[in-house]
Amino acid sequence: MPLDLLFRNVRLAGRESLCDIGVRAGRIAAIEPRIASGAPTEDLGGRLAVPGFVETHIHLDKSCILDRCRSEQGTLAEAIAQVAAAKRDFTEEDVHARARRTLEKAILQGTTRMRTHVEVDPRIGLKSFRAIRRLKHDHAFAIDLDICVFPQEGLLNDPGTEELLVQACEAGADTIGGCPYTDTDPHGQIARIFAIAQRYDLDVDFHLDFDLDPGWTHLDEVCRLTDRHGWGGRVAIGHVTKLSAMPEAARAAAARRLADAGVALTVLPATDLFLMGRGHDHDVPRGVTPAHRLAEQGVTCSIATNNVLNPFTPFGDCSMVRIANLYANVAQLGRAAELERCLDMITAAPARLMNLPDYGIAVGNPADLVVLDARDPAGAVAEIAVPLGGWKRGRRTFTRAPAVLHREAVAAE
Numbered sequence: 001m002p003l004d005l006l007f008r009n010v011r012l013a014g015r016e017s018l019c020d021i022g023v024r025a026g027r028i029a030a031i032e033p034r035i036a037s038g039a040p041t042e043d044l045g046g047r048l049a050v051p052g053f054v055e056t057h058i059h060l061d062k063s064c065i066l067d068r069c070r071s072e073q074g075t076l077a078e079a080i081a082q083v084a085a086a087k088r089d090f091t092e093e094d095v096h097a098r099a100r101r102t103l104e105k106a107i108l109q110g111t112t113r114m115r116t117h118v119e120v121d122p123r124i125g126l127k128s129f130r131a132i133r134r135l136k137h138d139h140a141f142a143i144d145l146d147i148c149v150f151p152q153e154g155l156l157n158d159p160g161t162e163e164l165l166v167q168a169c170e171a172g173a174d175t176i177g178g179c180p181y182t183d184t185d186p187h188g189q190i191a192r193i194f195a196i197a198q199r200y201d202l203d204v205d206f207h208l209d210f211d212l213d214p215g216w217t218h219l220d221e222v223c224r225l226t227d228r229h230g231w232g233g234r235v236a237i238g239h240v241t242k243l244s245a246m247p248e249a250a251r252a253a254a255a256r257r258l259a260d261a262g263v264a265l266t267v268l269p270a271t272d273l274f275l276m277g278r279g280h281d282h283d284v285p286r287g288v289t290p291a292h293r294l295a296e297q298g299v300t301c302s303i304a305t306n307n308v309l310n311p312f313t314p315f316g317d318c319s320m321v322r323i324a325n326l327y328a329n330v331a332q333l334g335r336a337a338e339l340e341r342c343l344d345m346i347t348a349a350p351a352r353l354m355n356l357p358d359y360g361i362a363v364g365n366p367a368d369l370v371v372l373d374a375r376d377p378a379g380a381v382a383e384i385a386v387p388l389g390g391w392k393r394g395r396r397t398f399t400r401a402p403a404v405l406h407r408e409a410v411a412a413e
Contacts, residue, residue: 003029003039005394007369011048012361013340013377018046023367026393031363042389048374050343051361052112052390053320054350057205057238057266057304060099060116060135061128062087064309071311076210076275079311080182084153087124095131102308103135105318107142108398110370110387115146115205115354117177120168121153122160129168142390142397146354148205150177155192157184162192169200176200179207180218187221194225203234203355205266209242212276212285217242219254223261232262236353238304240265241272243289251290252297259298264353267291268306269327271313288330292341295349302350303327303342320346321372325384339378367394373402 005023012019012031022030022037062083069082099116106114118128129149136145149168151161155178169176178193180186190206197204209217219240226235237258243251258265267289276287291301303323308316324342333339351359358365374385390397 003035003037005367005391006035006037006039006041007049008041008043009046010044011046011375013048013050013343021049021361021367021369023394026367026395028361028363028365028367031361044371046375047388048372048376048380048385049361049369050110050347050372051359051365052368052370052392053110053346054302054354054356054359055106055111055114055304055320056236056302056350056353057268057306058102058106058114058116059118059307059310059312060102060132061090061095061118062310063102063307064098066309066311066314069311071314073278074275075278076312079275080152082311084123087119090124090127092127092131095128096134099132099135102318103139103143103145105308107139107390108387108400109317109319109321110372110390111143111318111320112368112370112390112392113144113146113351113354113356113359115148115175117148117150117205117207118168119152120149120161120164121151121158122164126164126168126171129171129173133172141395142392146174147172148175148177149173150179150205150207151189152179152182154179154183155189162196165196169196169202173200174202175205176202177205177207181207181210186218190218190221190225194229194231197231197234198229203236204231205236205238208237208240210239212241212245212287214242214246214250217254220257223257223263226261226263234355235262236264236266238266238306239268239272240289241276241287243294244272244276244287245285251293255294255297255299258294264300264302265289265291265294266302266304266350266353267327268304269323269330270316271306273326273330274313286330288327290331291327291345292331292333292338295341295345300349300352301345302353303345304350319384321380321384321387324381328381336376336378339381342381343377366392368392
């Protein structure tokens with residue numbers, strides 16, 4: 001068969017032997033042990049290829065603002081207040097420049113699909129939304145960007161916000177989000193977000209239960225309205241650090257409720273570790289929900305970045321492999337199967353969360369490949385494997401040369 005591009009000596013998760021991958025018209029045309037073709041060839045040398053990392057929860061619009069904010073207490077309330085103050089001076093060009101810097105880091109780290117949460121309210125208006133929409137268009141050669149608009153500082157207690165959310169939906173937002181814990185009527189906000197989602201046929205993604213008090217939760221209300229609206233499989237919740245503070249029996253019951261309702265979960269290790277447990281002077285809780293345990297009970301779970309270089313998370317290089325490694329450390333996962341599950345939670349599982357029907361290295365799917373400097377999935381997570389190159393729809397998007405040790409010859413004495 002005529003091919004446009006041929007990958008040789010590819011290692012794929014779940015496949016014992018090396019294979020070749022043939023590409024035609026931007027899609028995978030064949031996966032076979034050996035393909036005879038005169039097409040231009042990329043020899044991967046037995047390295048592991050993945051279909052690109054899937055980032056389900058990041059805030060491009062408020063990244064890279066550490067120089068404008070203080071972070072003295074390191075609490076969630078302080079982070080929200082500091083960013084709210086800084087946001088008043090954001091311009092569309094400012095958001096675009098900072099978000100571009102972060103988005104291009106993510107591309108160079110092998111991310112090919114992303115959902116970014118974008119704040120919309122009367123202070124910022126649609127400036128950030130417009131800036132991110134431009135980035136979505138300009139970087140489509142390398143990444144598919146899903147824009148989730150949401151009210152960071154409340155909805156029912158913030159007049160004018162709902163109208164702006166609706167305008168953003170009218171203008172092409174891909175997903176609608178919520179942040180009930182910042183509202184004076186959390187259940188009212190959840191109901192309004194579902195109403196907007198139903199009106200525009202959008203998936204929903206909530207920031208939820210971001211504390212360590214297991215005595216109450218908004219999780220049940222999200223599940224209840226998911227059932228009521230028939231939105232199962234189209235709802236995700238992020239953070240949900242409360243689950244990390246629950247006894248096993250209570251957490252298992254919550255997992256069953258999520259699985260039954262079809263509500264997915266995103267855990268954000270870097271942010272949750274940084275912000276949670278600030279009131280403890282010893283035996284500080286990690287605050288990271290054990291996503292792998294919920295996944296074992298049928299919940300679709302992903303691991304994601306959340307924030308980069310701002311008061312919510314004053315570090316980050318957009319490496320999804322590094323985040324997976326961090327999660328494995330926190331969750332005390334070390335067996336090969338456990339590390340493979342961590343890789344799954346930054347690839348196939350988040351693709352299911354985002355309802356991506358064409359994700360994966362399979363015949364007929366877009367030829368999206370990222371080559372890691374690794375020989376197997378567990379090793380990729382354990383060693384924080386470096387992405388060496390990426391292709392989007394069969395087109396090369398980035399290249400990184402492997403490190404070379406230049407050994408100096410020592411003269412004989």
